[in-house]
Amino acid sequence: MPSKDEHLAKASGNEAFAGTITTANQACIDWTLVVLFYAAVHYVEAYLAVKMSAHLRSHTTRDSYVGRLADLKKIFKEYQHLKYFGYNARYEVYGFSAQDTVEAMKDIAAVRSQITPLL
Numbered sequence: 001m002p003s004k005d006e007h008l009a010k011a012s013g014n015e016a017f018a019g020t021i022t023t024a025n026q027a028c029i030d031w032t033l034v035v036l037f038y039a040a041v042h043y044v045e046a047y048l049a050v051k052m053s054a055h056l057r058s059h060t061t062r063d064s065y066v067g068r069l070a071d072l073k074k075i076f077k078e079y080q081h082l083k084y085f086g087y088n089a090r091y092e093v094y095g096f097s098a099q100d101t102v103e104a105m106k107d108i109a110a111v112r113s114q115i116t117p118l119l
Helices: 004-020 026-052 059-068 076-091 098-118
Strands: none
Touching: 004 026, 004 098, 026 059, 026 076, 026 098, 059 076, 076 098
């Protein structure tokens, strides 16, 4: 099972990488949104590693924890927003904009700032 520190390293690496991707074209915008969602996944996994000694491979199971654990409920809206961006950027043709990446950056900042003090 990956450790809290391994999840945090992955989350911060994904977040840093997302910050280097330009918004020059649709593919860049889409990949920024995907990478930011996976940063959120790793922040949640870091929390679960510490608080529950758990490592979840299922998005559905992870979603249920985010929706019902008191600490994670605080990021529910932002996490779901990032999931929406990530899923639709991967599988649909939505035409997300550079402004969407700005919103996603705010969402990931909220996730990070809520979870990291709990670790």
